[in-house]
Amino acid sequence: MSINQSDLRVIKTKRGLREAFIRLLLEKGYDAVSIQDIATEAEAARVTFYRHYKNKEELLVDCIDVIYEDIAKHSKQVSNEEVQQGFSPTLAFYQQIQGDGEIYRLLSSSQAGHLLMKRLTELVAERIRVQLEVRFSTEQLLAPFDIIAFHIASAQIGLANWWIENAQPYPPEYMSQISFWLSLAGSARAFGLEKFPIGPPEIPEKMG
Amino acid sequence: MSINQSDLRVIKTKRGLREAFIRLLLEKGYDAVSIQDIATEAEAARVTFYRHYKNKEELLVDCIDVIYEDIAKHSKQVSNEEVQQGFSPTLAFYQQIQGDGEIYRLLSSSQAGHLLMKRLTELVAERIRVQLEVRFSTEQLLAPFDIIAFHIASAQIGLANWWIENAQPYPPEYMSQISFWLSLAGSARAFGLEKFPIGPPEIPEKMG
DNA sequence: AATTTATGATACAATGTGTATTGTATTTAG
DNA sequence: CTAAATACAATACACATTGTATCATAAATT
Missing domain, CATH: 1.10.10.60 (Homeodomain-like)
Known part of the structure; x- marks a missing residue:
C-alpha cells in the first residue's frame, strides 16, 4: 500500500x-x-x-527541502566556529549562492520562484523562531515570536533575492553582515540615529 | 495581420x-x-x-498593471492625510487586505504570487529609496540606499504575505505598527536590548 | 533463499493546447 | 451613409499532457 x-x-x-x-x-x-x-x-x-x-509542485517542494538541508548543514559547520560574531549562518548562505549558485537562480524564476522563496522563508523563519524560543521567554519579548522570526526571514531572503537579480553588486561578506545588522540593529541606526525614539506597540491578543 | x-x-x-x-x-x-x-x-x-x-502568463502580466493601480490608488489616498505619523501607508495596505481586498489574496497564490510580490516589493523599495535620498546624504548613511530600501520593503511585503496566509492572527493596526517598528528599531530591541552592541560593517566599493 | 515490493512496460480515458478554416458581425474609413 | 477592412464565433483537428490501472520483472528486505 x-x-x-x-x-x-x-x-x-x-x-x-x-x-x-x-x-x-x-x-x-x-x-x-x-x-x-x-x-x-x-x-x-x-x-x-x-x-x-502527486504533481510537479510536490516534487519542487521536496527539492527545496533537500536544498535547504544542504544549506543548513553547510551553515551549521561554520556557525559553530564563528557563532559569536553572529554573521556566519547568513554568510554561508551568500557564499553558497555565489559559488554553485545555479540552484538559487531559481529563486528569481517566475514560476518556481514563489514556491522556492515561500518555502525557504518558512524554513529560515522556523529556524529563527526556535532559536528565539530557546533564548527568550514569552514575557521577555516585546513582540510575538512568529512575527519577529518572519520579519527577519523575509528581509534576509528578499534581500538575497535582490542581490541575485541585481548581478551581485556587493561581496557576499558584506551582504551577510549588513543584512544581519539591519535586522538586529534596525534601519534607524543606519540613518545615524543612536536609538529609534519610539517604543514597541503593545502586543494584542492573538486571534484564531 | x-x-x-x-x-x-x-x-x-x-x-x-x-x-x-x-x-x-x-x-x-x-x-x-x-x-x-x-x-x-x-x-x-x-x-x-x-x-x-500567447499564454496565461502573458495575460497575467497584463493584469498586474491593473491590479497594482488599485493598490497604489488606495494607499495613496490615505498616505497624503496621515503621512506625518509614519505608519499610515503600511496601515492602509493591511486594512485594504482585510477589507474587500480580495485581490491581495493573489499575493499568496503560487504562480501569480511571485510576479505580484516581486513587482510590489520593487515598487515599495523604490518609494522608500526616494524618501531616503530626500532626507539623507550618501555620506550620512551607514549602509547603501538600495540595500536599506530593499531590506525594509522585503520585510514589509513578506510579513504581510505571512499574515494573509496565516489567517490574519493579529489586527491590521498592530501588524502595520510592529512591522514598521521592527524595521526601524531593529529586532534586538524586541529582545529587550537597549542597543545592539555591534556597529555597522564598513561599506565596500559597489561593483558592476 | 523466500518473500515482499518497487519498478518498467503498456494501455486508456480525459483534458488541455495551439492552429487552421470559413462565415458573420462590427468597426473603421472613404 | 456606404463599402472595405477586420475582429469575432463556430467548428474541426493533430498533438501533448495528465492521471490511473494492470501485470510481469527486477530488486531489496527479512
Missing part, C-alpha cells in the same frame, strides 16, 4: 527525480518541463513519478 | 479577458484555470484568447 521511504530503491529513485528536475528547471523553466521529461531525464518510467509525487 | 490595439472590439475583448481571469484566479487559483475557462467566463471564444495572448 504505502511506500517504504527507507527502501534503497525509493531513495535512489526519488533522488534521481529531484536531480533530473533541477537540471531541467535550469534548462527550460518550470512550465516547460513535463512529468514525462522528468521521468526520461531520470531514466525512470513516468508511472514511477506518480508513485512518489 | 497584426491586431489594431485601438479597435473598440479589441479593447473590450481584452478587458473582458482580464476581468474574467482575475475572477477565476481568486476562485480557483492559477493552475486550475484553463484558457477555455477564461474564454467561457469572458463570454468569448477560446480562439479569441490566442489572438491576443
